[in-house]
Amino acid sequence: MISSGAANDDATDERWEFTNLHAIDMRREDDTEIARELIGQMETIGFLVLTQVPGYEEEVYLDACKALHELPASVKHDMFLQKDEPTHSNVYRGYQPFKPNDASHKEFFDQGFPVGPMDAQEAALPLYEDTPFPDAQELQWIKESFCKTQQAWFAAALRVLRLLALGLGKPAAFFDPWFEGATLTTLRTIHYAPRASGLVDSSQLGPEDLRLTTPEHADSGILTLLATFGYPGLQVYIDGEYRSVAPIRDTLVVNLGDLFARLTNYRLKATFHRVLDIGTERFSSPMFLEPKYSAAIPRGLMDSNRTSVDQDLPHDAPLFGDWLMRRMMASYAEWQGFVVPGGRKPFVEAIELADFANSIPGHDTSW
Numbered sequence: 001m002i003s004s005g006a007a008n009d010d011a012t013d014e015r016w017e018f019t020n021l022h023a024i025d026m027r028r029e030d031d032t033e034i035a036r037e038l039i040g041q042m043e044t045i046g047f048l049v050l051t052q053v054p055g056y057e058e059e060v061y062l063d064a065c066k067a068l069h070e071l072p073a074s075v076k077h078d079m080f081l082q083k084d085e086p087t088h089s090n091v092y093r094g095y096q097p098f099k100p101n102d103a104s105h106k107e108f109f110d111q112g113f114p115v116g117p118m119d120a121q122e123a124a125l126p127l128y129e130d131t132p133f134p135d136a137q138e139l140q141w142i143k144e145s146f147c148k149t150q151q152a153w154f155a156a157a158l159r160v161l162r163l164l165a166l167g168l169g170k171p172a173a174f175f176d177p178w179f180e181g182a183t184l185t186t187l188r189t190i191h192y193a194p195r196a197s198g199l200v201d202s203s204q205l206g207p208e209d210l211r212l213t214t215p216e217h218a219d220s221g222i223l224t225l226l227a228t229f230g231y232p233g234l235q236v237y238i239d240g241e242y243r244s245v246a247p248i249r250d251t252l253v254v255n256l257g258d259l260f261a262r263l264t265n266y267r268l269k270a271t272f273h274r275v276l277d278i279g280t281e282r283f284s285s286p287m288f289l290e291p292k293y294s295a296a297i298p299r300g301l302m303d304s305n306r307t308s309v310d311q312d313l314p315h316d317a318p319l320f321g322d323w324l325m326r327r328m329m330a331s332y333a334e335w336q337g338f339v340v341p342g343g344r345k346p347f348v349e350a351i352e353l354a355d356f357a358n359s360i361p362g363h364d365t366s367w
């Protein structure tokens, strides 16, 4: 259920016709009905919004995001990933700068979850590393706000996943083992600038690229929670056209990743979306809910009579972490320089991308 209407509360937004996504109040406790609504939205639009997320304080979090991205270039550089600063050891968590002639026009910071305590076998797998934050005492509030937000959103995301499991006819705890003891979930804060600000060279890009600051894509993993902090710009592909999502403060947009869509045999949708260059600075923050590295994701996981994701697994089931690396490098420009760590290369290369391709009508799956 969606409705459209021009926003009239912000004069700068008049040029867009906004679509309101279906909203679910997280204070509600009627789980069976919420599960029904979630499935209804995810089968059709693939997007909805959550309101009243417990423990989430958007005002402080937006201030913290702005403060992080406004730090001096040298402080941001100290948090760069190894692919952008070879003397650094962090390969997955940290700061990524604006890149010349990139279809995306953003700088962003990726935070992982606290690394320990984790069982030794899990901890030995790639991608688990501490997130570099600025050291200065007066900046600790930024980290505190990020961590608090991460906890609140993670709890909300797991609740949504349990409700989706229920709605799909599984026990609510069906997916829980994927998140026991560890998670590769990423909380990202993004700072967009208008292309016209000339921060990096855009001379190789075509006119369509120049209209956008994030090109069309579907998210890759399980599910995404997103704060747009009241900024316009997010567009979702609905009924054959891109529609602008109404920018509403204190809400979290939710959409599914294409791995999850595939697990449901595309009954649920991983919908394409993109971000327009709105001509001003823009901040947003997605959290990509990801299982732990060792979570197995065999074919037909949900077709069987399993009552839990870790029941009756084939011994050669692909691991989530291997799939994640394969998918990131195949699909997203910012991961092009990523080197698969440790002994995982053969496993990563064995992943058949076609096994995980999405099938949104009207879009090919050439990633």
Ligand SMILES: O=C(O)CCC(=O)C(=O)O
Pocket: 190, 214, 219, 226, 228, 233, 234, 273, 274, 275, 284, 285, 286
């Ligand atoms: O910035 C936004 O509003 C959306 C960003 C997005 O879709 C993504 O990072 O996957």
Ligand SMILES: [Fe+2]
Pocket: 217, 218, 219, 273
């Ligand atoms: Fe996205």
